[in-house]
Amino acid sequence: MNQLIMKTVLSKTTMKIEKEQDVVPFRNRVKEFATKIGMSLVNQTKLITAASELVRNMLKYANGGSVVIEIVNQGRDNGIRLTFDDKGPGIKDIPLALKDGFSTGKSLGIGLPGAKRLVSEFDIKSVVGKGTVVTIIKWKNG
């Protein structure tokens, strides 16, 4: 939590995700941001893959939402922070949702836990009936 306060935002944009076709431009935008801070290709790929998983969840369970893309700085480190905000049904049991192989849908159930493994920082807050906010950070060298 303390670390979160220390971070400064250098650049910021918000994208609305309402339909499946919005996913491709969104991924491209994340890539643009990641390229701007000189993130390695492997880390870019991990970040975009994690983003793709989270954005799919948002479309599938909450009919879409919005994503804030930011370049954040902490000390010497630059990174990309993505905040996925939806007004969906919320997640009842977050630890369970983060377990490999668990899914209420028909998927493999690796989206959420997989996304967590691919990024440097992962935070999820959810209120049942109100919505879910997932925040991830991938540091340039993380």
Add this chain to the structure above:
Amino acid sequence: MDRIPILKMGQFLLVTIQIDLYDRLAVNLESDLVQMVSKTGARGVLIDISALTIVDSFMGRILGNIGSMSKIMDAETVVVGMQPAVAITLIELGLELQGVSTALNVEKGMLFLQEKIGNQNEPADNEDGTE
């Protein structure tokens, strides 16, 4: 509606994915391919993903499905040209692409398919010879 073209070459079907996929496009590709296998009696399917910058769990599942469905239809599937960063990410994500054969590039993928199908044909030929 966007569609990924499927090319027929001899006993094989070739698919080169040149654009970033959204989910419906991937689902369409899956059903188009299986239908093409049935229609043409193709023995092998080669999918080139060298232009794909990411493969997430959904796309991974589709690739797996194509492999299993083709198998039931008596066709081998090989996925070729995966970028190293994509391979690293897939494993960390927890997806092992089970049931799908892979090859480094199109050339090796074609060789793989030819060998697979050749091997299936040979024993039958030999039996004919000895009988």
